Amino acid sequence: MKKRHVNLWGILFLITVASCSKDDGNEIEEPTKSNLKQITAFIFKSDSNTALAIDISASINETDKVISVTMSYGTDITALTPEITVSDKAEVNNSSNDFSGTVKVTITAEDGSTVTYDIVVTVESNNTNNILSLTFSNADNPIDVTIVGQIDEENKTILRLKHHLILIFLHCCHKFKLQKVQVIAQKSAKTLMNQWYTS
Structure with a gap:
């Protein structure tokens, strides 16, 4: 009777192990990896x-x-x-x-x-057309000192050209190494220029 009882426990153990090892379709699947690459x-x-x-x-x-x-x-x-x-x-x-x-x-x-x-x-390409500097060098022109113009970019004017320098410029422009120069002068300077042209 005791031997039969032991065998019964052994059979139950084997059945339990076998049932746990069976594929019941509930395996944990690995998560799908993302294919996003933007x-x-x-x-x-x-x-x-x-x-x-x-x-x-x-x-x-x-x-x-x-x-x-x-x-x-x-x-x-x-x-x-x-x-x-x-x-x-x-x-x-x-x-x-x-x-x-x-x-x-x-x-x-x-x-x-x-x-x-x-x-x-x-x-971007350089599409600016600003005058960066204007200098009258005494080495290239018949003047005593080098004259550097003060550029006012906001008002598009070049300052510090004295009246007598404008007259010198008018008399000697053929010797200046400049092309298409636009002189912006004050009213008094314009008057002097008009007098020179009409005299």
Whole structure:
């Protein structure tokens, strides 16, 4: 009777182990990894780039995978550090800071898939036509001292041309190394010029 009781417990143990080992279809599946790999923002921040006075945000063409940004004339684009925002769980592969040519940036999603963007940085051309300085050098002109004009960019005038210098200019203009010079004088100076022309 005792032996039969032991065998019964052994059979129950084996049944329990077998039932636990069976595949009941409730296995825990690994979560699906994200395939998102998009650049959502691309900015050159002034605090990270000494060549910039303000933050510059790029335009993103998601269809063509092209990111475009325009810099002001004279900006050094050979050593820029961008701030790139991408999809959640995605990573950026960008090893270049020289944007003088097209730079390719690869984004890798969590699932390992990738996409490449072209970064195109354009520098504006110099379209200004301001007079930066006007100097009458005594080495090139029949005057005793070198005369430097004071440029008033707001009013588009050049000051500090004395009346007698204007007369000297009129008498000696054929010796001056200037082309298409526009003299802006005060009323009294204009009167002297009119007198010279009519005399």
